[in-house]
Amino acid sequence: MRVFVCMSYVPDTTTKIRFKEANTQLDDASIQWVINPWDELALTRAVELKYDAASPVDEVEIVMVGGVRCEPILRKGLAIGADKATRIDVEPLDAFQTATQLATYLQGKDCGFIVCGIESGDYNEAAVGGMLAELLDYASVSSVSSVQFDGDAPVYQRDVANGKEQVKVDGPAVLIVQKGFARVPKIPNMRGIMTARSKPLDVIPAIEVEPLVEFVEYAAPPAKGRVKMLNTPEELVRSLSDEAKLL
């Protein structure tokens, strides 16, 4: 069973975010790009399933929409254990344009399921997975926290408002996964790092798609007021109740 993992690349979580061109563009000069953390967990679990003899997953392919600068990130994905990477050669502009590129590539490709991290750490859209499912007319299962197998049929566990559900899907599904899908991201081993370059990394041309929304300007979030230091629990309760009026 082949599994696709859709990855995006985002600034390292500790990176300072700055803008340029009158605050209309991200200043990417000093940014270190990393695999979007949720996508890394998605990939980790997909690779674990590949090496789990009890699971039918035997092939993991990464798909990413992005320019040439994201190739090191794709190779990191290959080092972690994916078998193949595909880069769709265009900068992502919004979720719709990104999802359409992915859908065009994935349309008709045989697979068990497609995994997307819940959201990307840049524009925080949490949208690509759902859009992709609609474009492919696949089921989407969101808030997925694990995948088990009943024979060869995947059983997805999803978090719902009042608990957990296990669902089966007839045909391929797009999974939107969250924390818990894998505990921590897999650290690539030497063999993985060494063989990353020998694995296929295909670059395919993008299609023409107009984005639906446009990011026109950025600003820093408003500065937070100073903390009020209190001395006793009584003072805290009084402040929350009488001053902040939250109790």
Next chain:
Amino acid sequence: MNFQLTEEQIMIQQAARNYAQRELIQDVIERDEKAIYPTEHIRNLAELGFLGMLVDPKYDGGGMDTVSYVLAMEEFSKVDSSIGVIISVNNSLVCYGLEKYGTEAQKEKYLKPLARGEITGAFLLSEPGAGSDATSQQTKATDMGDHYLVNGVKNWITNGNTASVYLLMAQTDPGKGHHGINALIVDRHAEGITLGPHENKMGMRSSDTHSVQFTDVKVPKANRIGEDGFGFKFAMKTLEGGRIGIASQALGIASGAYELARKYAMERKTFGKPIIRHQAIAFKLADMATEIEAARFLCLKAAWLKDQGQPYGIASAMAKQYAADMAMRVTTEAVQIHGGYGYVKEYHVERLMRDAKLTQIYEGTSEIQKIVVSRAIESGDI
């Protein structure tokens, strides 16, 4: 001239950093305090391939270059230099020595499991009466025809208990001086080997250090490395590479302490401002950052020379001496910047300071490194 790391080098650096910052940090204080050997971590690091990262893949190693090794050693040692020394001894003394000078049969039998990290090795040179002066080996390996009979005591042996394979230096023909020394591969569990007690050390407390006593231990001739009498040269050549490992370890200890001191100096306020805005502290940090960068370049230069197949003995001596002495200065200042907090275990810097001291002593003291460098000056090699 190109200071850009390759993608693979960056991946290895990140892999080591992730493991250190995510896993090693969890129990490093407890392991230091109770002198617990990091069995679980070593198993995980073996799976990641760090125990034999320098070994050729045909002997089940990682096939990485020495520059990657420096980067990884720095990252591990920022958090836990005991892990650093275990990896260093296994990679740059035991695996390197076997790969470079061992026979195919020896490599098949010993190097492969060592490179996979299934077992670890130890390097037995120091003796109660032969530390810096390694020529005066008292341990005897008497030639009995088809085997050697080993008698004597070795000191300060890293991985002494946990290792499965010993690379042992012993004197076969005292008449020939250091040309009579042989290097032998010895099974740690061979009959006649007894361990001294676990050394209760000031630092690097999570690595296991023992003295090892040999009483009529039989070692087959097939386990000798190189020609008869090659042992001393073997030890000296192997230690040249080992110095890069220890230099990188010292570098990591220093940069780990510096990162903690920097973070603390940004957060800690006195007289109404973060202490990094007090020049007394700011200049300390500036000196620390500069000295660390200098040591890093010395380490990477030595590693690069080794990767290029050029002589690196002098470069590695310079790197080790400078990095070790620098680590002692930087960790001491890191404790000072932390004030009282620096003197308690919870803040990590006191451990790094204790660990730093050993880098000035083992695998050739700072003074020995200066002998190497000054002899090269006199001979016109530099």
Next chain:
Amino acid sequence: MSILVYIRNVGGQLKKQSLELSAYAKAMADALNLDVTGLVIGTMADGELKKLGNYGMSRVLKVDDEQYNQRVNRVYTRIVEQAVNKTDAKYILFPDNAQGKAIAPRLSVRLRAGFIPQVLDLPSSFEPFTVKKRAFTGKAIATVTAHTERVILTPMLNSFGLPENAQDLEIQSFEPHIEEPDSRLELVGKQLSEEGVQLADADIVVSGGRGMRSSENFAMLEELAATLGAATACSRPVADDGWRPADEHVGQTGKIIAPNIYFAIGISGAIQHVAGVSGAKCIVGINSDPEAPIFEVADYGLVGDAFQIVPELNEVFRKHMHEKK
């Protein structure tokens, strides 16, 4: 024309965020001279739905059919699409949570409508539609425009407030036409979570970090949470170590929440953690280290030993809650 609000149905109950969404939609509707229509899928009593009338909603379409009690994203998307067509909705609002985000992007594709999640404020312009949203995990605010005929928004909790605005609420039944409603998704198991407040919806959250030292010590945070009717949460290292379940992890790579009060106890306040709670109305930091970065972002701070403060705090809150009753 109208503004359509998707109302989350949690076992027949409304959530506060639906009232907020209604109030947000009403503010937009007043500027555009539109009305606010809600859509609820699955069973919910009229008495519960009436609450929405207090916050500016004038009509609710209810799809009161048991076969839709089980959420199937693909099916729900088509139900909302039909409601959009029926009400000629130009703007469609969803809650900014997992459920809203499971449906809204699919709808965006079907309608070719611009989708703007994590909205922080009312639109600054309607021609073109322009609004501010959260970006880079709260490290920036982006201004976004959509030139599409319809726009889908998910306003963040606490981004607007809850002004009352009583309307006569008309409740209408709505029958969507769905072929084979759940042929693709089969429910094979379900476990209801234990009684307790759900983190994503909680008004008050009591969260612990590494400073709690061990998983056993979280018992005192659970006690405090019980007193306050709060949910419990934790920082990443605590979840990674298995002291608490992974779904309690709040932060950049965990849950993003926006409670009224967030108690950060024994949490140093790394930026990755703070990114998960930057929408909270009030952050209370409790830490033994007066220099902990949590105090850079907290509204109130207490310095001291959590093991001493938390039980004391529990007592004081217990008294306070008792007096309030």
